[in-house]
Amino acid sequence: MSRAYQPRKIESKWQKKWDADGLYEANVDESKEKFYAMTMLPYPSGDLHIGHWYAIAPSDARARFKRMQGYNVMFPIGFDAFGLPAENAAISRGMHPKEWTYKNIEHMRSQIKSMGPMVDWRREMISADPKYYHWTQWFFIQLYKNDLAYRKYSPVDWCPQCNTTLAREQVHGEDRHCERCGTQVTKKDLEQWFFKTTNYADELIDFSLIDWPDRVKTLQTNWVGRSEGADVIFKTEAGDDLTVFTTRPDTLWGATFMVLAPEHPLVEKLTSPEQTEAVKIYKHEAEQKTEIQRASVDKEKSGVFTGGFAINPVNGARIPIWIADYVMMGYGFGAIMAVPAHDERDFDFARQFDLEIIPVIQPEGENFDGKTMSESYIGPGLMINSAQFDGVAVTDDKGRKNPGIAKVIDWLDGEGLGKEAVSYKLRDWLISRQRYWGAPIPMVYCDDCGWNPVPEEELPVLLPDDVEWLPTGESPLKLHPTWKDTSCPSCGKAATRETDTMDTFMCSSWYHLRYLSPDFEQGPFDQNEYDYWMPIDIYTGGIEHANMHLIYTRFFHKALRDMGIVEGHEPMMQLRNQGMVLGEDGEKMSKSRGNVVSPDDLVAKYGADTVRGYLMFFARWDLGGPWNSQGITGTERWLSRTWSLFTEPPMGGKPPEGLIKDVKRALHTALDRVTQDYEKVEFNTIISTSMELMNVLVEAKKKGAANTKDWAEILEIYLLMIAPSVPHIAEELWSEVLGKPYSIHNQKWPEADQEMMKTDEITLIVQVNGKLRDRIVVPVDISKEDAEKTALASPGAAPFLEGQEVRKVIIVPGRLVNIVI
RNA sequence: GGGGCAGUGGCGGAAUUGGCAGACGCAGGGGACUUAAAAUCCCCCGGUGCAAACCAUGUGGGUUCGAUUCCCACCCGCCCCACCA
Numbered sequence: 038m039s040r041a042y043q044p045r046k047i048e049s050k051w052q053k054k055w056d057a058d059g060l061y062e063a064n065v066d067e068s069k070e071k072f073y074a075m076t077m078l079p080y081p082s083g084d085l086h087i088g089h090w091y092a093i094a095p096s097d098a099r100a101r102f103k104r105m106q107g108y109n110v111m112f113p114i115g116f117d118a119f120g121l122p123a124e125n126a127a128i129s130r131g132m133h134p135k136e137w138t139y140k141n142i143e144h145m146r147s148q149i150k151s152m153g154p155m156v157d158w159r160r161e162m163i164s165a166d167p168k169y170y171h172w173t174q175w176f177f178i179q180l181y182k183n184d185l186a187y188r189k190y191s192p193v194d195w196c197p198q199c200n201t202t203l204a205r206e207q208v209h210g211e212d213r214h215c216e217r218c219g220t221q222v223t224k225k226d227l228e229q230w231f232f233k234t235t236n237y238a239d240e241l242i243d244f245s246l247i248d249w250p251d252r253v254k255t256l257q258t259n260w261v262g263r264s265e266g267a268d269v270i271f272k273t274e275a276g277d278d279l280t281v282f283t284t285r286p287d288t289l290w291g292a293t294f295m296v297l298a299p300e301h302p303l304v305e306k307l308t309s310p311e312q313t314e315a316v317k318i319y320k321h322e323a324e325q326k327t328e329i330q331r332a333s334v335d336k337e338k339s340g341v342f343t344g345g346f347a348i349n350p351v352n353g354a355r356i357p358i359w360i361a362d363y364v365m366m367g368y369g370f371g372a373i374m375a376v377p378a379h380d381e382r383d384f385d386f387a388r389q390f391d392l393e394i395i396p397v398i399q400p401e402g403e404n405f406d407g408k409t410m411s412e413s414y415i416g417p418g419l420m421i422n423s424a425q426f427d428g429v430a431v432t433d434d435k436g437r438k439n440p441g442i443a444k445v446i447d448w449l450d451g452e453g454l455g456k457e458a459v460s461y462k463l464r465d466w467l468i469s470r471q472r473y474w475g476a477p478i479p480m481v482y483c484d485d486c487g488w489n490p491v492p493e494e495e496l497p498v499l500l501p502d503d504v505e506w507l508p509t510g511e512s513p514l515k516l517h518p519t520w521k522d523t524s525c526p527s528c529g530k531a532a533t534r535e536t537d538t539m540d541t542f543m544c545s546s547w548y549h550l551r552y553l554s555p556d557f558e559q560g561p562f563d564q565n566e567y568d569y570w571m572p573i574d575i576y577t578g579g580i581e582h583a584n585m586h587l588i589y590t591r592f593f594h595k596a597l598r599d600m601g602i603v604e605g606h607e608p609m610m611q612l613r614n615q616g617m618v619l620g621e622d623g624e625k626m627s628k629s630r631g632n633v634v635s636p637d638d639l640v641a642k643y644g645a646d647t648v649r650g651y652l653m654f655f656a657r658w659d660l661g662g663p664w665n666s667q668g669i670t671g672t673e674r675w676l677s678r679t680w681s682l683f684t685e686p687p688m689g690g691k692p693p694e695g696l697i698k699d700v701k702r703a704l705h706t707a708l709d710r711v712t713q714d715y716e717k718v719e720f721n722t723i724i725s726t727s728m729e730l731m732n733v734l735v736e737a738k739k740k741g742a743a744n745t746k747d748w749a750e751i752l753e754i755y756l757l758m759i760a761p762s763v764p765h766i767a768e769e770l771w772s773e774v775l776g777k778p779y780s781i782h783n784q785k786w787p788e789a790d791q792e793m794m795k796t797d798e799i800t801l802i803v804q805v806n807g808k809l810r811d812r813i814v815v816p817v818d819i820s821k822e823d824a825e826k827t828a829l830a831s832p833g834a835a836p837f838l839e840g841q842e843v844r845k846v847i848i849v850p851g852r853l854v855n856i857v858i
Numbered sequence: 859g860g861g862g863c864a865g866u867g868g869c870g871g872a873a874u875u876g877g878c879a880g881a882c883g884c885a886g887g888g889g890a891c892u893u894a895a896a897a898u899c900c901c902c903c904g905g906u907g908c909a910a911a912c913c914a915u916g917u918g919g920g921u922u923c924g925a926u927u928c929c930c931a932c933c934c935g936c937c938c939c940a941c942c943a
Binding site for chain 1: 859860861862863864869870871872874877878881882883884885898922923924925937938939940941942943
């Protein structure tokens with residue numbers, strides 16, 4: 038009597054054996070082509086979420102497919118172990134962040150193992166291990182030595198809930214809330230460490246070397262926000278330079294006033310005695326505004342006149358200088374020339390405060406008058422009121438491609454009034470965090486020598502365990518009685534350590550390098566491993582990191598490349614994003630909503646293979662969607678019917694003529710499709726095609742197909758096909774039921790036989806005026822003439838052709854005949 | 859306001875990229891087996907219509923012999939950015 042399908046039994050059995058045999062150990066092997074498949078590492082929050090499974094299991098299937106194709110595949114995993122949740126847990130439970138984190142890792146590691154991924158656990162990295170953050174610190178020092186890390190006093194984003202600064206990227210939404218806790222972010226003037234990500238702005242929007250989703254490329258491009266234009270030097274009446282960036286130097290003659298950000302350094306000097314009070318009040322209001330809800334979007338412009346004037350360099354006009362909060366200190370120079378006739382915001386401002394409007398671009402057939410214009414004009418036209426440039430055509434193009442802009446830039450340059458310039462929205466990356474559970478920034482401050490890096494031989498700067506983590510807004514390390522005391526690396530005098538820690542995104546910017554050699558002590562990675570494995574061939578994970586991790590890690594790689602530490606221009610050649618698994622109610626899963634699906638429960642009930650298969654099947658992987666707890670029974674049935682197919686005795690007698698040929702055709706067609714879908718990283722159709730094939734096999738077995746000598750080979754190919762997606766049942770059926778040599782995961786991916794896929798007869802679609810009228814079965818090699826003849830005579834089409842003149846017949850060989858009447 | 863992604867049965871989704879719309883699965887209906895239930899197996903399953911046939915891929919146009927697929931305009935949903943000069 039055949040055994041029933043007992044997934045949990047066979048799954049833990051094979052997981053143990055694979056582990057004991059080191060089946061998934063990935064070693065440098067020059068004789069084989071490498072494939073580095075990586076999935077975004079989890080944060081050890083406590084429990085593996087279904088979202089983790091969704092990220093890891095299909096990625097694992099893809100990696101297994103590559104392995105069967107003959108690649109030497111590395112599919113590592115680790116833990117992004119530093120970060121705020123550990124500290125918050127420490128505060129609320131009175132448990133040390135380290136203890137909490139490592140306990141969680143242990144638990145989550147076993148949960149990951151329960152899905153049976155082909156992970157080489159010898160390569161695991163944990164970013165909170167001293168042997169890891171040693172090198173995070175080392176990288177900081179390299180960036181510092183190469184002039185890519187600097188300290189700056191500036192207003193920075195501050196989360197009052199998390200009690201720390203945040204990178205610009207970690208501030209979300211119109212209301213500017215904290216990425217992690219959702220609290221409204223405030224501004225704080227602090228001296229902090231930054232990385233010069235802006236040095237790489239242009240390179241970061243060049244995606245020519247990588248195969249990344251358009252969505253991510255667009256997000257990153259918009260985030261970098263490159264604009265082409267010119268820097269133009271205005272002079273204040275007092276003689277100070279007042280430089281502005283503009284994308285529209287062609288409209289310079291229409292600049293009738295200037296606007297500075299309230300925080301602009303020249304404001305005080307410019308302000309006339311009679312305006313001093315008004316300016317002071319406005320500055321104060323503007324400061325408050327960033328702190329209060331800006332969500333109440335009254336887009337009505339506010340601002341105040343400083344009493345100061347500037348000279349428009351192109352025409353000598355004396356123009357007033359205002360301050361307004363619609364000008365941002367952080368972009369360009371924090372100052373603009375206002376051209377109300379051709380900029381919507383400037384127009385609104387001019388109308389509100391009754392400032393002069395001079396049109397300088399005019400399309401044909403128009404006759405603009407600054408006094409009567411009802412809105413600004415942004416489009417193309419001819420320059421007017423612009424002295425020698427009158428009549429020059431201005432197009433919709435940006436930058437130098439626009440003839441008007443190009444001419445003006447060249448002229449400005451020649452006159453020494455300005456120069457071509459590019460501006461970016463991208464900010465330098467603020468990495469200081471006033472928190473405990475992170476990698477200490479390895480810098481020392483000495484009253485005499487200033488800032489110096491900790492000597493590399495003294496790394497790592499260890500995080501002390503005995504710390505009070507009172508959430509005070511000061512770095513907890515600062516409150517430690519002795520930790521910060523050290524000596525100056527330069528002069529040896531008593532000095533103080535930097536007590537801030539690094540943004541955890543710093544840890545995750547290079548973890549792919551640590552997988553190469555997690556225990557290597559002479560450097561961040563072993564060069565031999567690097568030379569073999571890098572770059573990453575496919576990186577999978579959520580899209581939410583498009584403007585954070587995925588920009589930082591590219592920046593990091595490019596910076597290391599310029600230091601000669603790594604090679605190539607990009608770390609990750611291909612990126613694919615998975616969507617999100619939502620709760621059954623279509624909402625984001627959350628404990629408070631009670632719609633969380635527990636993978637542990639599912640594995641207990643259905644087994645890991647069913648969960649893996651269903652995650653691949655239930656939605657388009659890149660989109661995700663709501664979980665359906667009934668839907669998983671479809672995958673469960675697929676596997677139990679597969680089990681029966683292999684374990685139940687043969688049926689029927691002698692199979693009918695042609696059956697085996699038909700089965701083989703279905704087999705190879707499915708194999709071809711599955712192969713393509715794995716290449717394209719489209720998982721749902723891999724499973725549906727496998728189900729479809731199984732249905733064919735079940736039918737064929739009933740008709741006696743299992744009584745032929747071909748049957749064994751058919752079953753083998755089917756098993757090989759499903760092995761990457763459902764590795765345990767495939768192994769059991771392969772090694773135990775078919776008695777083939779262990780392991781199925783060392784077998785070669787079968788090749789679809791194009792000959793087998795061919796048919797003798799095809800079904801030709803017969804259309805009349807594009808409407809389906811009949812289907813005719815014809816020989817595959819039918820001539821066009823015969824196809825036309827047969828179609829015209831077909832019973833379905835004939836009635837529609839009666840008494841009609843056939844004007845044209847379109848024949849798509851192998852597909853259809855369309856008769857046009 | 860700008861940008862992106864999507865819109866196909868009751869539901870998740872297919873459609874070899876311009877050629878049979880709805881594969882595969884869930885749910886539903888009917889039947890077989892069973893004392894009964896579960897499991898399993900078989901049949902039906904977009905709409906209208908007795909049928910022939912017609913209608914149907916968010917809406918309206920267009921290109922084409924032929925459009926879910928390409929183009930234009932619009933509607934709805936989600937995501938990102940948002941007074942960025």
